[in-house]
Amino acid sequence: MAVERLxxxxxxxxxxxxxxxxxxxVAGRVAGNxxxxxxxxxxxxxxxxxxxxxxxxxxxxxYRYVALHKPTxxxxxxxxxxxxxxxxxxxxxxxxxxxxxxxxDLESEGLILLTNDGALTELLTHPRHEVPKEYLVAIDQPxxxxxxxxxxxxVRHEGERLKADxxxxxxxxxSSGDPDPRWLLITLHGGRxxxxxxxxxxxxxxxxxxxxxxxxxLALGTLAAGSSRELTPEEVEALYEAAKxxxxxxxxxxxxxxxxxxxxxxxxxxxxxxxxAASGKSTLARALVERFGYVLLDTGLMYRAIALAALRAxxxxxxxxxxxxxxxxGLLRLAVGGREVRVLLGEEDVTDLLRxxxxxxxxxxxxxxxxxxxxxxxxxxxxxxxxxxVLVGRDIGSVVLRDAPVKLYLQASEEVRARRRGEQAAEWxxxxxxxxxxxxxxxxDTTDSTRAASPLVEPEGAIVxxxxxxxxxxxxxxxxxxxxxxxx
Numbered sequence: 001m002a003v004e005r006l007x008x009x010x011x012x013x014x015x016x017x018x019x020x021x022x023x024x025x026v027a028g029r030v031a032g033n034x035x036x037x038x039x040x041x042x043x044x045x046x047x048x049x050x051x052x053x054x055x056x057x058x059x060x061x062x063y064r065y066v067a068l069h070k071p072t073x074x075x076x077x078x079x080x081x082x083x084x085x086x087x088x089x090x091x092x093x094x095x096x097x098x099x100x101x102x103x104x105d106l107e108s109e110g111l112i113l114l115t116n117d118g119a120l121t122e123l124l125t126h127p128r129h130e131v132p133k134e135y136l137v138a139i140d141q142p143x144x145x146x147x148x149x150x151x152x153x154x155v156r157h158e159g160e161r162l163k164a165d166x167x168x169x170x171x172x173x174x175s176s177g178d179p180d181p182r183w184l185l186i187t188l189h190g191g192r193x194x195x196x197x198x199x200x201x202x203x204x205x206x207x208x209x210x211x212x213x214x215x216x217x218l219a220l221g222t223l224a225a226g227s228s229r230e231l232t233p234e235e236v237e238a239l240y241e242a243a244k245x246x247x248x249x250x251x252x253x254x255x256x257x258x259x260x261x262x263x264x265x266x267x268x269x270x271x272x273x274x275x276x277a278a279s280g281k282s283t284l285a286r287a288l289v290e291r292f293g294y295v296l297l298d299t300g301l302m303y304r305a306i307a308l309a310a311l312r313a314x315x316x317x318x319x320x321x322x323x324x325x326x327x328x329x330g331l332l333r334l335a336v337g338g339r340e341v342r343v344l345l346g347e348e349d350v351t352d353l354l355r356x357x358x359x360x361x362x363x364x365x366x367x368x369x370x371x372x373x374x375x376x377x378x379x380x381x382x383x384x385x386x387x388x389x390v391l392v393g394r395d396i397g398s399v400v401l402r403d404a405p406v407k408l409y410l411q412a413s414e415e416v417r418a419r420r421r422g423e424q425a426a427e428w429x430x431x432x433x434x435x436x437x438x439x440x441x442x443x444x445d446t447t448d449s450t451r452a453a454s455p456l457v458e459p460e461g462a463i464v465x466x467x468x469x470x471x472x473x474x475x476x477x478x479x480x481x482x483x484x485x486x487x488x
Contacts, residue, residue, distance in 0.1 A: 110212030123243035142181030216242035266407035275410035299393035324371030397459030414466035
């Protein structure tokens with residue numbers, strides 16, 4: 001293929017319009033074969049050159065991504081001069097030379113990623129990115145609270161400091177319910193050789209089984225030992241976003257969530273809270289965040305931010321392509337401050353602008369755009385994978401976090417919710433009559449429950465709480481009681 005201008009390549013690949021691509025180039029966000037290309041006259045050959053935007057390859061169709069459940073006794077290498085089986089020998093992808101991303105030692109099993117995407121390999125394995133990984137570990141003797149706390153504080157072995165992000169007692173299946181004192185769920189950011197085995201030896205324990213079950217947002221799930229599957233585009237995107245988010249946090253561009261002292265979080269997380277407008281979700285979420293020390297993400301603020309950005313850009317909700325570009329173009333950012341998330345558009349903190357009447361009136365139309373929801377759902381899943389959190393919205397338990405250990409669904413009559421909406425409007429500095437609040441609630445219910453993308457439904461397995469006849473304290477007490485039951 002002939003050499004072409006960068007902005008044409010980006011446009012043809014569906015990354016952005018040519019005008020937006022030119023802005024990306026001038027801003028130094030585009031590279032060819034690892035070298036920044038920041039002049040508008042720059043050219044490349046899309047057949048031969050690796051072109052990236054913010055470190056992410058543009059021409060994804062040339063790359064393959066495979067999740068493999070590595071069995072014990074298999075090497076995490078491409079070949080072995082002694083003829084032993086390798087992870088590459090278990091995967092046959094025609095036309096692609098795959099390499100493992102990172103390693104699992106010979107005696108360990110679990111999730112390992114294979115790909116021919118060098119950019120993703122670099123992001124996931126470079127020490128400055130340190131994507132978190134989860135391991136399900138069986139040990140020969142129970143490990144008490146003090147021993148678990150010691151692993152979180154850090155231990156020294158052969159001159160190296162080894163430290164776990166968190167250590168939890170779990171069941172043999174990995175759930176927080178019915179924990180077994182000989183089974184641990186260990187989360188690490190680092191990736192030193194035989195790190196878990198070494199740190200457990202310091203506290204006098206021997207590893208019997210070690211299985212990696214998660215790399216960032218990618219979970220092993222039910223994949224059988226020796227089996228593999230190709231990743232979906234959404235999973236690949238989530239891996240990129242996870243690595244980039246870790247890089248941003250290490251550089252200080254986003255405030256990290258406050259760390260809990262000592263042990264990991266003993267309660268199940270993430271917690272999903274759904275329900276129609278004015279059902280009490282925000283009140284409950286803030287109470288749970290205070291109770292358990294998690295971080296709160298009100299996902300509705302993300303949709304409001306996109307609505308605000310679209311209104312500023314004069315992009316109507318009928319222009320789905322333009323709205324989706326706003327959602328995926330890197331404009332929307334989340335900054336963790338204390339226990340809640342602030343929402344940024346570029347460098348501007350717009351959190352306090354998102355209750356404005358013009359945003360309130362437009363958000364449902366923008367939130368109903370399938371492409372917008374798809375982009376924001378990926379970001380929400382990534383957020384939940386990074387820290388113990390409470391997510392609030394209309395589709396958290398049903399779409400975003402289907403496997404959340406605790407899913408709460410709040411409901412109340414339309415009359416009760418209309419009254420609450422009027423009271424909320426007054427708090428936000430607006431005035432609404434009872435009839436206006438009623439129409440607002442009724443219209444919002446219709447839009448939320450009938451939209452094609454992620455309609456409001458009661459999530460499967462959710463704990464349903466009717467808040468209509470409960471005051472705030474009673475609602476919170478009922479939810480906490482249900483969560484405590486899941487934790488024991």
